[in-house]
Amino acid sequence: MSATRRAAPRLRLVSDGPPKGAERGAAPSDAQLLAGLARGDRACADAMYDRYAADAERMLVRLCGQGPEIADLLHDVFLRAFERAHTIRDPAALRSWIVSVAVRRAREHLRRVARSRPRLDEVPPAQAAARDPEASLAVRRVYQLLDRLPPDDRIAFALRQIEGMKLTEVAEVCGVSLATAKRRIKRGSARFREMAQRDELLATWMGEDR
């Protein structure tokens, strides 16, 4: 009888496995992610990021426009989320909580930028916009006009008009009453429409609003 010597299989550890409490092969629930994060479980932090980074990034882009600062803002959102996740009482609210963290971070950023921007009566010419060379001129122009709105009005307006949120959702992620959210959206809409109708580039898009 000849004995065949078989090579031992070469195993490579590719992961620490699912977060504690999650069944093998099943994605951990938000409650398991939060519990793991409270224990300092790195895998849970990574899983939370993988699950919600796209939502947070989309929110930042909707509010601030596409630009090089988005990466730093997204980084801040998750640093803050990891630090404060233990304050969430309802794990089912994790996604909306992360979105509201992103909205708050965007608001801080927009306020800081607004403070440092010179106050101009006239919006600079569209050709001067260089925020994102890949974006169409119209999109860049929209964000140039949004830069002229007060940050709170801009956020409520962008959440409603660009992201397409319901009024109650806008109020929730902004942390304000429904009436306040409506008031901000109304103010933002009126001011944006006024500027866009006078704008050579955007006026064509405002046909039905004229």
Next chain:
Amino acid sequence: MKELFEEVRAEQDRQLSDDHVRRDVASRLRDAPLPAPARPARARWLELAAAAAVAGLTVGAAAWWRAASDPPAPPEHAAERTVERTVERAAPEPALTYTAAPEVQEAAGGFLAAADAPGEVRFSDGSALTLAPEAQARVVSLDGAGAAVAIERGRVHADVRHREDTRWRMLAGPFVVHVVGTRLAVAWSGVDASLVVEVTEGAVRVDGGCLQAPHPVAAGDSLRVTCPELALAPAASTEPRAALRPRGEGARVDTAPDDTAPDDTAPDHAAGVDTGSALAEARRSAAAGELERAARLLAAVRSEAPGSDDAALAAFLLGRLAFDEQDDHEAAARWFRTYRRERPGGALAREAHGRLMEALQRAGHADEARALAVDYLARHPQGPHASVARRLTEARAP
């Protein structure tokens, strides 16, 4: 308006389908330690209230003591003091610290220099700088939010850990690169006043120099700027007097420092010159074999900023030039003595001590060299010149 925002949404969604930003941020988050859970707001309020109470008691006690000994201060001044003391008690972030790898030489004036191999400098917040061979930088300031690092010459790669309050600045000649958390490389040459910024992660803002306005540089992009009017030594110039250009309209100073003979043909020096850049340029000239030019630049630094760290460093470099390149051991001994006199506890004091000992021995001053050798072994028994010192002390007096 609805169609316009649909267009905006569609374009943004198209761009968001590329996940490079999310991958970059994931990599940054995974590189950094997981932040500890923030303490509950209630606990922080209690701490603040306690601090305020302590501050109030302190101020109250101080005011009582002052009232007992001094004329009473106007009420508004007392209010200012209260605010000041309360602010003082708010604990600021501790300033960052750093450690340099053995490949990085730490020299006078806070210089960090990499010789033949890249050298890393690690900061307490997890950030790191890597100096390319021949690069030279200086940590100008450190605080809780970051550091200011002046690149004297060469290429420095920075991996800055991003936090919400991160504020790092890379100073390259007249340029300032504002960094809030990213990976980038900055290369600076004072010779032609050229700056290269290459961002691999995050975003930075560059201003100063000949830039008309702050210039953002995003991940994957690079910025190359050359300011001919700021160049120390324009490559195309054939006029040696233009080698070092003044920052302002100051008069040219052609005096020869110390005991260096004046050179009428190429002063290579003007008032108001940046001595750090001149030092860097002198090193470059020496490396290129332009020894006279290097010596003139170093002498210019000494006359421009007498008593400064740069002047002391110039003295040391003049000694090294005389010793290594010119075999003028008498001159070398004079310069090493000068350095030791000006910076007895300087970063290069041990090296100057050893070099002086060697220079004196080679110049034929055996007794002086032997006395220095005894002193060297007492101070630096494991120093790089210890074996030379031992040979000198063991040699019989002639």
